[in-house]
Structure formats: C-alpha cells, structure tokens
Amino acid sequence: MQTIIEVENLHKTFTLHQQQGVVLNVLKNISFNVGAGECVVLNGHSGAGKSTLMRTLYGNYLPASGSIRVLHQDRMFEMVGAEPRQIMAVRRETMGYVSQFLRVIPRVTCLDVVMEPALARGWAADKAAQRARQLLSRLNIPERLWSLAPGTFSGGEQQRVNIARGFMVSWPVMLLDEPTASLDEVNRQVVLDLIGEAKQAGSALIGIFHDKAAREVVADRYIDMNAQESSHAA
C-alpha cells in the first residue's frame, strides 16, 4: 500500500498572548502514516486535540515543530514551512477537508458552492454542474434550493451542502471532521457510502466520528489521542 501522508513528531502549541501568555501544548510528538485506500479514525475525549490535529494537517494551524508530508503531484511534499501558494496548491489538488460547518458567502448559490473545488481545478462548468447536481440529489437537497444561497438553509441542509462540496472532486487525502454528526439515518448512510467510494478509489482518509456505528463501518485503524491529554495545559 502506497503511503499518501506521513506525519512525524508533530507538535502544536498555542501561546495566548492576550491571556498572560499561557502556553497550551495540544499536540505532542504525533507520528503516523496513512496509505492509499485506508481510513484512520482519531479517538479521544473532547479536548484531546482531534480537531486541532486535523486543522494542523490542513495548514490552518501552524505547527510548532515536526513534519507533515503528503504525496502531491507524484512526490512527497513537506507542508511544514511551505509557502502559502504551495499550501493552496496542495488544497486544490491533493487534500480535501470536510467539516460539518459550511462557511456561507453571501449571494453565492448552493450549486456554485458545491462546484467550486472542481472549477478551481479547471473543470468545464457544465461538467462540474452535472456532478454537483448528482451529489445534491444524492444528499437529498431539494432541487428548488440549488439556485439559492445556503445562508437561509437549515443547519442540516448546510451540512449536507458542505459534504457535497467536499466530495465534488476526488482527493488523495481527505480530512473528515465529524461529517455524519447530527444527520438523519438516510443521509448518514449516503455519507458513509460516499466515504466508502472514496476509499475504494484510493483516498487516504483521516476522520473524527463521534457516532460509534459510523466509526465502526469506516475505520481500518484508530489513533488514540487520549495519551495527549495529560500534557494539555502546561
């Protein structure tokens, strides 16, 4: 199995300058690999640093030290210390992030939100629209909503729009931050199917799933984050 992402001795600290300079050591010495078609689930209590790890892998949080290498355009690319434009290229081509929260942009329609990752890769608009419509139907977003901006949608609808967006293109690495949280049975199954298809297609998946049933369906392996906890606040 080809290694797609390699994390080595990753540390993440937060220094809260506005709060007496308190230093939080949230991630300490994290090392793991994920291969093609494999799904690794992060396990741990709330506050154990699961979301922090995901955000650090995505370049959203700045690691204190360590290494994150991903297979990007046929070579292992070091994310730690990379330039913004390089991280953006990794996010466009290689690493997808699906959370339960949609960042709504005023006036941008549901269909456009979903199509965006494909357009960013240079897909033709009609091909992107076709795929976006398929995903929205599959995730049971009523067609009458597709041309509206999702700002007024319910929380569950926004979450499903965001999932459609996340699965719009195929990613060598997918970060899944509770994609099934608070979904009804039918939609939860759709998301699990999408995850299964991504695995089949060879994506390396790293996920957080609080829902035990979902976790057991998708996980090939677990990473225990609780070991972190003792070292959390210095």
Added chain:
Amino acid sequence: MAALPSIMETTATVPDQPLLSVENISRLFGPEKGCQGVSFDLYPGEVLGIVGESGSGKSTLLSVLSGRSQPQDGVITYRGQQGEIIDLYSSSEAERRTLLRTEWGFVEQNPRDGLRMGVSAGANIGERLMAQGVRNYGVLRQEALDWLQHVEIDANRIDDLPRTFSGGMQQRLQIARNLVSSPRLVFMDEPTGGLDVSVQARLLDLLRRLVRELDLAVVIVTHDLAVARLLADRLMVMRRSRVVESGLTDQILDDPQHPYTQLLVSSVLQP
C-alpha cells in the same frame, strides 16, 4: 454574467516566477509612520491582503508598491508581459504611468477618485483602451457594453454620467474601467470601505469571481478581516509601519502567532 473575454484555464502547477518582487522597501515620514523593511514576492494569480489598524502604514505601502510614491529605500521589480524585468523606480515617470494604465490597475476606496466624473460611463470604460490605441467607435462601445454587463450595470446606463450612479454602481464602474485593459496586477485600497453592507456583499462576490476568472494578481488593503478572509489568499499584518506577521489567510486569522494579530483577530465582533 456573460463569459469574460479572456478566461484562463486554472493550471495545477504553481507559477515559479514572481510577478512583483519587493525587497526591503521603506518610506517613512516620522518614527514608525509610513512603512519600513517590507519584503515579499507576489505570484501571478495571487491575492495578497494587507491588514492592520489605521495609521499602521497600509496605504503608504500600497502607494509605494503601485508606483505612486518613491520609497526612500529598497527595490521593487515587476515582470512584464513579455518576461522583461522592470525596476519600478529606476524607470521613468512616463514608463510607470504606462504600466499603471495597461498591465496594472488601481481601485480607489472612493470611486470619485478613480473615475472621471465629467464623462459618461461608457467613456470611463473606454479610456484605457483609447490610451492603448483603440480608435474604432464600434469596438469601444461594444467593450463598454460588455463590461457594464460583467459588473452588473444595466447597459442602457452607458451614456449616463457616473454622478447619477449609486455608490455601489460607481465602485463597480471603477472596477470595469480598470479591468477593461486586461491588467495582470490590480491594487485595491479598501474597495468596499464606503459602501452599505448589502452593497458590499454584492461587490465582494463580483470581485471574487473576476479575480478567479481573469487570474488576476491583487494587492488589497483592508481593515475588514471578513473582507480579507473572503478575497485574500495570504495576508500581511502591519503595525506601526512594520509587517509583524504574514502567511496563509485562514492560518493568520484562525491561529495568529503575533500578540498584535491575536488582539486584532479577537477584537472583531462576530455577528
């Protein structure tokens, strides 16, 4: 919106030559007033946001970058359309002006500073093309009509004076006036600054789309972090004439490292 004249296919590869290189530039008009020690590279298609409170030197930096005021120190080089390297401040005033009228654009905070208020909307859009030698009336008229449509202004306003337009329309006209010459680099000074929130949203949406479809490199000064998040790929945070932190936009806003950036980000009210 109709298809834009020169839609570029987004390429997967990262451009390896910077469009603009800024090395250690300073322009001070008092201790910590202005900007000093600023260096960065801007690549084709990149949107750089400059944020910070008023008086931090954002606007001074922008005017130095855009060829409007000479730095006391440092070098700015621009890679032209033909790959030629232009040292901004060792070229003549006339050469800088040509650059500003053709390959560059500048969107002023106040549209009245960026538009010619005494001539029609159509003439405002056509001006840059005429400066580039386009003389055919039909071509100019058609370009103006197309661009009015791109920026969502009713085509039958083409002969009206900008002063009869609302603030949001004036700002969109200013954008059309700048983009008609297919610039590669556009400077923007608080482009949504003077507008109502509802008008702002529309303008931001328009800017986002144009930036992507035309593959523009942009340097945008804003004090509004929400605008920065929406438009900029990367940020430079300025305080008292210096850049205190720079990086990927969402990283700077979600995990700021410098005490001042942490203060700036935590001071924003969440609606």
